[in-house]
Amino acid sequence: MNVFRDLRMGAGFAVTGGREGWTRTLLTAIGVGLGVALLLLTTAIPGALGARDDRGRGRDELSGRAQQAAENTLLIATIDTTYKGDDIRGRALRAEGPRAPVPPGLSRLPAPGEMMVSPALADLLASKRGALLKERLPYRTAGKIADRGLIGPDDLTFYLGSDALTGDSNTAVRVTAFGNDFPAEKLDPRLLLLVVVMFVVLLMPVAVLIATAVRFGGDRRDRRLAALRLVGADARTTRWIAAGEALAGSLFGLVLGLGFFLIGRQLTGAAAAFDLSIFPGDLDPSVPLVVLVVLAVPAAAVAVTLFALRSVVIEPLGVVRTGTPARRRVWWRLLLPVVGVALLFPLIRRGADAGEFNRFQVIGGTVLLLLGVTALLPWLVEAMVARLGAGRVSWQLAVRRLQLGSGAAARSVNGIAVAVAGAIALQMLFMGIEKDYVRDTGQDTARAQMSVSSSGSIGSDRVTEITDGIRRTKGVRSAFGHSGTRIGDRGDNPAEGATLTIGTCDALRELARIERCADGDAFIIEASGSSDRVVGEMRPTPGRQVVIDPAYGMIEGAAPSRTPWRIPAAAPTVPGRADAHGTRYDGVLATPGAVPAAARKLTYWMDVQIDPTVPDARDLVRNAAARVDPLSTVYDLSRTQESRRFANVRTALFIGTAVVLLLIGASLLVTMLEQLRERRKLLSVLVAFGTRRSTLSWSVLYQTAVPVALGLVLAAGTGMGLGAALLGMVGRPFTVDWTGMASMIGIGAGVVLLVTALSLPPLWRLMRPDGLRTE
Known part of the structure; x- marks a missing residue:
């Protein structure tokens, strides 16, 4: 019970303790509160992402598929569509009965027409920025989608009523x-x-x-404890009283947090960062994790305070720090990273063959390595x-201050x-596995930059009309459209047939090397041994009797459209070439005049080359x-395609890093202000003796710059060591992005320099001779 009494006394x-006590407690509470806020935010992120995913899956149309039209x-x-780089989700709807499901x-x-x-989309359409999009979506807005149908407040989504949808093509799907x-x-x-390490690093x-915030005001606290010793308190009591003061600050910090x-x-709902919008209500931390934070933060405050006082001898006439005569021991500090490496070493190459990792072992090893930096x-x-x-x-003022007490500066x-050590390790891991999640599409963006397609059945004359309409659009240099289906010997198994592609001579020249061509001609593509488009083994020959569209592209239950056709006897064999998508076509190429009109209602594709100098050229194409x-x-066509999951993890890392850096900067500013407040009288003495303000300002900068430089060097070494272990775990060679590492170190140093600059105005206010006045 004496312990609780002492804790209560320290909290009192x-x-x-008057203005001095409240200032110290407030600084501690702000530092702890910033950390608690980020802890609560982090514990809420998994639930928020899960809620987004649940709403996204709830509006999908992958379940409840039906074959025949019915009342439901x-x-x-x-x-x-896409507008100015923003993806817009759109669905066209047509009810086939009175009990059709509602999204x-x-x-x-x-x-x-509604x-x-x-x-978010309504606001965009109503703004000047959405003028081009309004032309693309000229329909009447009949209402807004409620939150339960959106993944976030910035979700751009619309549902369009359409009577053009039919159930006999693969344009639409039928659901109940x-x-x-x-x-x-x-x-x-x-x-x-990557995700596990990312959470640990953040x-x-x-x-x-x-842990740093609960040690604010250490020097003044120790002098107060010496006064308590003078009135009869023993050493053990004074330590628990000090822990009680830290406990009070941490409890206030929980409230501020x-x-x-x-x-x-609330700010997450007002602005979307890195294309990830979250409803404020989704950021709801789980109760067990909140309880853990509420219990762990005060307990950590007490433990850190007692640990900090282990090297302090508090006597009635003053405070003697045992750290002054005895140098810090290094063996136990090295033990932490050594044990961390020992935990990670058995996992080396475990992920080379997609093996599973022991999460607790990864977390333990990473935590110990990063704790080694702090030790x-x-x-x-x-x-x-x-x-x-x-x-x-x-320089002498700064060095002497560090020599007298470097612990606070290091903390x-x-x-x-x-943060820098973890960022370097994560960046190395990102580089090591990035190639596994970025694939080469084979698309030639020099020949075309955009593609237009439709899975609906459209006549070849209509394809020509659509192509001409897009070709006349401002910002379009060229457009080549063609349609296609399958041909075969029988009308019941399209897999045994070949491809039939229909287009103008200019369009067909994009798919094969053709010299002479006129409407009514057909060409057989020279067999190349393998092709992305080859489905069956049938090799077309001139004069062969085939069936066009043998049940290809039809949804189940729809009547097939099969047309007999004889390949022209004069059809020459021509070498094929890959199109802008990197696809090599097989089978037969035909102009519209060579194919019966009844067989021309097919799906189509179009490659578009745009003029990059025309503003909004891509949006103009989409409007057309x-x-x-x-x-x-x-x-849009692109040479590479990145895994969406990998991109999402990277986005989460960017968001987390930005928040952590803001937190570190704010907490560091509070720490620096607290240290300046403790040295207020010393600064006043120096000013009274004629020390220039610029000299004291440079000394404060040096006091910060020296520990920062040493900390960043240590962080670079630890980060590369942790990064090497992580790369070994996924079976990748050791590589370092020196430019990226330099940027990480530069960002860390920049945060410290910015905080130092922000602390100069308070420093100048403290550098006044009247600071010597006391009561």
Whole structure:
């Protein structure tokens, strides 16, 4: 019970110590509160992403598929688009009965020519920025989609009522309900390793900053404890009283942290960062994790305080720090990273063959390696500043201050060092596995930059009309469109046939090397041994009797459209060539005049070459495609394609890094202000003796720059060591992105320099002779 009494007494000192006590407690509470806010935010992120995923799966049309029209069926076609780089999700709907399902977030289905839009899309359409998009979606807005039908507040989504959808083509799918019953794809072990390490790297600086915040005001606290010893308190009692003061500050920090978290949660709904928007209500931390934070932060405050006082002898007449005569021991500090490496070493090459990792082993090894930074940095700073010599007055002031007590300076930059070390390791892991998630598409962006296609059945004359319409669009240099289907000997198995592609002579020259061509000609593509488009083994020959469209491209239950056709006897064999998509066609190429009119209603593709000097050229193409064929699909061509999951993990890392850096900067500023406040009288004495303000400003900068430089060097070494271990775990060679590492170190140093600059105005206010006044 004496312990609880002492803790209560210390908490009382924290709130009844007058202005000095309240200032110290407030600084501690702000530092702890910033850390708690980020902890709560981090514990809420998995639940928020899960809620986004649940709403996204709930509006999918992958479940409830039907074959025949009924009173409860709905036809849905995908009409997604992109506007100024933003993806817009669109669906065309047509009810086939009075009990057709309604998408989540809608109270009714839109009538033909009406659309229901998300609030973000409604704002975009109403703004000047959305003028071109308004031309693409000239439909009447009949209502807005509720939150339960959106993945986030910035989700751009619309539902369009259309009477042009039919159930006898593969343009639309028929459903009786919305949802996605298929199990979600699991992260592969390498991405899972990346996510686990990312959470550790982002949370470790938070823990370090909280531990630093509870030690604010250490020197003044120790002098107060000496006074308590003078009135009869023993050494054990004074330590628990000090722990009580830290406990009070941490409890106030929990309250402030909750407030910071609630403010930050509301801000997530006001702005989307890195294309990831989250409803504020989704950021709801799980109760067990909140309880863990609430219990762990005060317990850590007490433990850190007791640990810090282990080297302090508090006597009635003063405080003697045993750290002054005895140098810091290094053996136990080296033990932490050694044990961390020992935990990670058995996992080397475990992920080379997509093997599973022991998450707890990965977490333990990573935590110990990063803790090694916090343990080694005070020893390194102490060892290095002891060897620093004479210099300018500002340099001597800074060096002497560090030599008298380097612990506080090292603690203030521990968070930066840990964050940089973790960032370097993550960057190395990202580089090592990036090629596994970025594939070469084979597309030639020099020949075409965009593609327009439709899975609906459109006549070849209509394809020519659509192509000409897009070719006349401003910003378009050229456009080549063609349609296609399958041909075969029988009308019941298209897999045994070959491909028939129909287009103008100019379009066919994009697919094969053709010299002479006129409408009515046909060509047989020379067999190349392998082709992306080869499905069967039939080799077309001149004069061969075939069947066009043998049940190809038809949804189940629809009547097939089969047309007999004889390949022209004069059809020459020509060498094929890859198109802009990197696809080599097989089978037969034919101009519209060579194919019966009854067989020309096919799906089509179009390659478009744009003029990059024309503003909004891509959006103008999409507008033109929407005018000539509202159900068409338009997408950009690119040489590479990145895994969406990999991109999402990288986005989460960027967001987390930005938040952690903001937290570190804010906490470091609070730490620096607290240190300046403790040295207020010393600064006043120096000013009274004639020391220039510029000299003191440079001394403060040097006091910060020396520990930061040493911390960043230690962080670079630790980060490369951790990165090497992670690369070995996924079976990748050791590589370092020196430019990226330099940028990480530069960002860390920049944060410290910015904080130092922000601390100069308070420093100048403290450098006044009247600071010597006391009562």
